Amino acid sequence: MTKKIQKRDAEASKRSIVLSAIKLFSTRGYAGTSMDELAKECGLNKAMIFYYFKNKKGLYEAVMEEILQEIYKAITQKISSSTSAEVQLETFIKTYGTFACSHPYLPALLLKELSDSGAVLPQQLFKSMRKLFGLFSDILRRGEKEGVFKKSMPMVLYFMVIGSLNLIVTTKPLRQKAAKLDDIELDTCSECEIEDISNYVTSNILLVLKPFYKE
Amino acid sequence: MTKKIQKRDAEASKRSIVLSAIKLFSTRGYAGTSMDELAKECGLNKAMIFYYFKNKKGLYEAVMEEILQEIYKAITQKISSSTSAEVQLETFIKTYGTFACSHPYLPALLLKELSDSGAVLPQQLFKSMRKLFGLFSDILRRGEKEGVFKKSMPMVLYFMVIGSLNLIVTTKPLRQKAAKLDDIELDTCSECEIEDISNYVTSNILLVLKPFYKE
DNA sequence: TATATAATTAACTAACTAGTTAATTAAAAG
DNA sequence: CTTTTAATTAACTAGTTAGTTAATTATATA
Numbered sequence: 001m002t003k004k005i006q007k008r009d010a011e012a013s014k015r016s017i018v019l020s021a022i023k024l025f026s027t028r029g030y031a032g033t034s035m036d037e038l039a040k041e042c043g044l045n046k047a048m049i050f051y052y053f054k055n056k057k058g059l060y061e062a063v064m065e066e067i068l069q070e071i072y073k074a075i076t077q078k079i080s081s082s083t084s085a086e087v088q089l090e091t092f093i094k095t096y097g098t099f100a101c102s103h104p105y106l107p108a109l110l111l112k113e114l115s116d117s118g119a120v121l122p123q124q125l126f127k128s129m130r131k132l133f134g135l136f137s138d139i140l141r142r143g144e145k146e147g148v149f150k151k152s153m154p155m156v157l158y159f160m161v162i163g164s165l166n167l168i169v170t171t172k173p174l175r176q177k178a179a180k181l182d183d184i185e186l187d188t189c190s191e192c193e194i195e196d197i198s199n200y201v202t203s204n205i206l207l208v209l210k211p212f213y214k215e
Numbered sequence: 216m217t218k219k220i221q222k223r224d225a226e227a228s229k230r231s232i233v234l235s236a237i238k239l240f241s242t243r244g245y246a247g248t249s250m251d252e253l254a255k256e257c258g259l260n261k262a263m264i265f266y267y268f269k270n271k272k273g274l275y276e277a278v279m280e281e282i283l284q285e286i287y288k289a290i291t292q293k294i295s296s297s298t299s300a301e302v303q304l305e306t307f308i309k310t311y312g313t314f315a316c317s318h319p320y321l322p323a324l325l326l327k328e329l330s331d332s333g334a335v336l337p338q339q340l341f342k343s344m345r346k347l348f349g350l351f352s353d354i355l356r357r358g359e360k361e362g363v364f365k366k367s368m369p370m371v372l373y374f375m376v377i378g379s380l381n382l383i384v385t386t387k388p389l390r391q392k393a394a395k396l397d398d399i400e401l402d403t404c405s406e407c408e409i410e411d412i413s414n415y416v417t418s419n420i421l422l423v424l425k426p427f428y429k430e
Numbered sequence: 431t432a433t434a435t436a437a438t439t440a441a442c443t444a445a446c447t448a449g450t451t452a453a454t455t456a457a458a459a460g
Numbered sequence: 461c462t463t464t465t466a467a468t469t470a471a472c473t474a475g476t477t478a479g480t481t482a483a484t485t486a487t488a489t490a
Contacts, residue, residue, distance in 0.1 A: 007457090010467065029331070030244075031247035032246035035447080035448060045470080046469095049449095055449075108330050112326075133403075134401055137402070153412070156404065163382050164379075167377075174333055189368060200371055204423045225436075228438090265478085265479060266438080271479090
């Protein structure tokens with residue numbers, strides 16, 4: 001039995017709020033996003049936001065939960081098809097890069113949260129961040145046990161990876177603008193594809209982990 | 216002739232506003248900082264802020280200008296004492312790390328701004344960012360010409376450096392919290408000194424630029 | 431000492447903020 | 461067809477926001 005088109009659809013309304021919230025939170029930040037504006041953006045009455053999400057913080061929590069789960073799912077899925085630590089690491093970095101690029105709200109929101117050390121959502125961000133870093137860290141540890149990776153500082157390498165990829169995505173408009181004025185010669189990578197950047201980051205990290213690695 | 220203690224000192228008032236603004240903007244962000252709160256924080260009447268800085272954006276601009284100039288000065292000073300591209304690069308990274316650690320508002324503000332692609336201050340952030348990146352980029356280019364560095368993607372390497380160092384500083388409280396609960400084994404580098412991290416980042420970048428480099 | 435100027439203040443405004451409420455609709459269940 | 465329940469709305473509140481204004485101090489100068 002096919003669902004008929006309903007005038008009232010709780011799930012659709014809820015989804016619409018989350019989607020608009022992702023857009024606004026990632027561009028204007030938590031404090032910079034107003035619930036009036038959000039209601040206008042998604043075409044629903046403001047009271048609906050509080051009806052479904054209790055308060056602003058609750059909505060923000062739902063938004064962060066959603067996108068962090070999404071990226072985690074995307075990465076674990078791709079990784080599962082391989083057992084080699086090298087390939088898994090490569091897959092991790094490339095999947096993160098591609099996902100970040102096609103969902104640019106992720107880097108914006110993540111950097112904003114991390115630059116606050118989780119001022120809005122300490123507990124929850126903490127758990128999700130930990131989960132993703134745990135994945136990365138496990139790959140390095142396994143590679144080390146198997147003798148294919150050198151001993152390393154996983155936290156620093158992780159930040160080198162997500163730091164660079166996130167910044168590449170969020171600064172894209174800024175870097176393109178920089179490329180237009182040619183007062184000084186400066187390559188801001190304004191035409192680079194995310195695949196090339198992911199590849200470069202991957203080979204750099206592998207170079208660090210495998211001293212005799214050649215790309 | 217020594218200046219007597221004055222009840223009215225424009226420079227001191229202005230300075231006091233900027234210092235409090237740095238503190239608040241870096242912890243609460245632009246939108247999250249209120250001018251009433253700032254006035255209370257620095258013990259001056261709110262009207263003084265508008266008297267000296269015209270409006271909120273003007274104050275923010277002054278704050279960003281100040282700290283970006285400070286880090287630029289710190290780095291150029293240290294770098295000037297060497298001519299070798301390798302040593303200059305090492306000095307760049309280490310000075311940035313130490314400065315970021317002892318002025319933790321820098322990473323917080325920079326990451327916030329960069330994650331917006333300069334939503335508040337496109338023009339100015341743009342120029343200051345360019346200047347600092349130009350310094351980094353010049354070192355790589357000179358090293359390349361002199362045959363001591365491989366060809367590289369300076370923008371990506373730059374983001375790997377400042378991305379990791381900034382994140383290490385801003386997430387410190389979060390990582391220390393993570394270290395306390397030991398449900399899963401996970402090294403978050405909570406006890407690491409910034410010197411060790413800067414060293415590690417430096418040797419990683421040098422490894423990328425000089426394939427036969429041994430630390 | 432008188433005057434001009436710069437620094438400071440309290441009190442104000444108009445717009446905006448997150449969140450509430452009570453009434454109203456639409457759909458599902460009996 | 462009626463009743464219950466869930467979804468939606470307009471209108472509201474109480475507090476906060478950036479920014480203004482006119483009056484008032486203090487200081488340097490003539």
